[in-house]
Amino acid sequence: MSSEDWTAWIGRTEVVEDDICLAQALAAAATLEPLSSPTASAALPPLWHWFYFLPRAPQSKLGIDGHPQRGGFIPPIPYPRRMFAGARIRFHHPLLIGQPARREGIIRNITQKSGRTGPLAFVTVGYQIFQNEMLCIEEEQDIVYREPGAPVPAPVPVELPPVSDAITRTVTPDTRLLFRFSALTFNAHRIHYDRPYAQQEEGYPGLVVHGPLVAVLLMELARHNTTRPITGFSFRSQAPIFDLAPFRLVARFGDNRVELEAQGPDGATALSASAELGSD
Numbered sequence: 001m002s003s004e005d006w007t008a009w010i011g012r013t014e015v016v017e018d019d020i021c022l023a024q025a026l027a028a029a030a031t032l033e034p035l036s037s038p039t040a041s042a043a044l045p046p047l048w049h050w051f052y053f054l055p056r057a058p059q060s061k062l063g064i065d066g067h068p069q070r071g072g073f074i075p076p077i078p079y080p081r082r083m084f085a086g087a088r089i090r091f092h093h094p095l096l097i098g099q100p101a102r103r104e105g106i107i108r109n110i111t112q113k114s115g116r117t118g119p120l121a122f123v124t125v126g127y128q129i130f131q132n133e134m135l136c137i138e139e140e141q142d143i144v145y146r147e148p149g150a151p152v153p154a155p156v157p158v159e160l161p162p163v164s165d166a167i168t169r170t171v172t173p174d175t176r177l178l179f180r181f182s183a184l185t186f187n188a189h190r191i192h193y194d195r196p197y198a199q200q201e202e203g204y205p206g207l208v209v210h211g212p213l214v215a216v217l218l219m220e221l222a223r224h225n226t227t228r229p230i231t232g233f234s235f236r237s238q239a240p241i242f243d244l245a246p247f248r249l250v251a252r253f254g255d256n257r258v259e260l261e262a263q264g265p266d267g268a269t270a271l272s273a274s275a276e277l278g279s280d
């Protein structure tokens, strides 16, 4: 299939309705252990909308990697390795727990690039989330597809130097955490829970930590250390994190934004992010 055939997907839309139910927020809270538990009618914490509007592809329509087969909403890119590359989000109004909401999606762009790992195809998906006909959240996600390429080496752990001007947290990405995040997002991608598949088929040294999980953990670190609302968030996944060693979250507060970073066990930036702070 030629790239012209994929670009025919630009402009394709999808609408998903869901209830922002308390049960799912409580499951997220059990996983993430925020400072306070969600309650009925309360505002859903920022980024927790990822635990709703879950993929509903029937089992028989899943691809070998566990994702819904391409060619529906997502274009039929032939490169087999899918990864979450990044996202940009604006929070206009918090979603309220206990009320229905609607997510409207559109394929905004498909870009082919040449990377160090080989050819890459980036699919940019735009989302708008409405509750009571009010636009609450706008988001753009970048999903990347790549060719199999060479096996990915495990990062060599080093002792990370202490940081004095930032808030940090060390996370041990064990299989229980990865399983729960896959379950919360109903994400059947096998790189996150099927070790033989991740290693032998996709060439990773271990299970891959979900990019959105790292982003949510950074958001939790930011929001628990300010009283100001978070009005925007963006992140870019630069290198995979595996379940082989702990990784470190770093948050540096500025006047109106928080610069965030997840450092792999080798000390390199695996994911960089930025959160915008509104007024109290």
Ligand SMILES: C/C(=C\C(=O)SCCNC(=O)CCNC(=O)[C@H](O)C(C)(C)COP(=O)(O)OP(=O)(O)OC[C@H]1O[C@@H](n2cnc3c(N)ncnc32)[C@H](O)[C@@H]1OP(=O)(O)O)C(=O)O
Binding pocket: 082, 083, 084, 085, 086, 113, 114, 115, 116, 117, 118, 120, 142, 144, 146, 187, 189, 208, 209, 210, 211, 212, 236, 237, 238, 239, 240, 241
């Ligand atoms: C959920 C879920 C899946 C996951 O959660 S997977 C785990 C989270 N994601 C990752 O771990 C991805 C980590 N990133 C990478 O492995 C590499 O960055 C990637 C995407 C394979 C690309 O590496 P390359 O070395 O091949 O690319 P280059 O650095 O040479 O760059 C080539 C051009 O691509 C642009 N680019 C690279 N990375 C990104 C990015 N994250 N976002 C946007 N654009 C990116 C880069 O700027 C270069 O562009 P030029 O215009 O300058 O050529 C699930 O599946 O649902």
